[in-house]
Amino acid sequence: MNHSGVACDKKTASFEVVKDRNGIDQVVLQNSRGASARVSLHGGQVLSWKTDHGEELLFISSKAIFKPPTPVRGGIPICFPQFGKRGSLEQHGFARNKIWVMDDHPPPLQPSDSSGKSFIDLLLKPSEDDLRIWPHGFEFRLRVSLSANGHLTLISRVRNINCKPFSFSMAYHTYFSISDISEVRIEGLETLDYLDNLCEKKRFTEQGDALTFESEVDRVYLGSSDTVAIFDHERKRTFLIQKEGLPDVVVWNPWEKKSKSMTDFGDEEYRQMLCVDGAAIEKPITLKPGEEWTGRLELSYVPSS
C-alpha cells in the first residue's frame, strides 16, 4: 500500500493505515517476520509493539481513554514541550493531546534509518491556540520505524522556525509491559544523581545496586549512559533502551495508592507496567532560529535467564 508521507521497503516490510473508533488514523507497521507496531496520529503515540509471536511489549491500561484531547494511558506518549509540571503548561505539555499529520516530505535522515525498515513520518506544528500558550514557532518531526529484527526506533527532530530562541523539554514516556513489578530490575542508573518527584524534586544519589521496586517511584535520573536495561526475571526477557541526545531517564511506577486515584488506570495494573523514559529534562534544549535538535530512542529485547 502506498500513502503519502509513509514509505517502506515492500520486500521486507509493510504498513497499513486504519481508522480507530473515533475516526483517527492509525498506522500499522509490520516487518517481514510478522513483528508489528501501531502508531496513532492522536499524540503521535505508539500504542503497540509486538514480537513476531504476537506478544505485546508495551502496556496499555484496560481503562485507557482513546478520545482526544485525553492522552492515552500506555504505549509511548510524547511529552513536549514540557515534562511534568515543570513549567506553566499542562502536565507533560500539549503534544500528546494533539492530532499529528503524516509528513509528506520529511527532510532526509541517514539511509540506515530507512532501508529494510517499515516506518512512518509524522509532523506536529503549533495551532493558534498552542501559540497563545507557548508562543514559539516549531516543527516537530517524528519517525517511528520497525526494523527486520523487531527493534522499534523513534527519532524526533524539533526545529525552530521562529525568529527568536526557545527552550523545551521532551520525554518518550514509555510504558513497558512486564510480568510483575516485583520481578524486574533496572541496570544502568546505579550511582547516578536523580531528582525525586515524591520529595519536592530534591536531588539524591542512587546507590550502587540495580534498581528494584517495592513502593511508588517517580524520579528523573540525570546524565545517564546511552544504554539502560530492564531485566524481567519471570518473563526471561530484557528490554534494552538505547538513546542519543536524551541524557535523562524517568522511572515511574504509581504503585497501589496512586493507581486507585487514576480514573484511566486499573487498581492493580501497576504490577504489569513500568515507565522508563529516554528524556531531556534537567537541562532544557535551547534552539536558536533555524536550529534543529534530534533525540533518538531505540528499543529492543533479548531473552535472558
Ligand SMILES: O=P(O)(O)OC[C@H]1O[C@@H](O)[C@H](O)[C@@H](O)[C@@H]1O
Ligand atoms: O498522568 P500523566 O499526566 O500521564 O502522568 C503520569 C506520570 O508521568 C510521570 O512521568 C511523572 O513523573 C509522574 O509524576 C506522573 O504522575
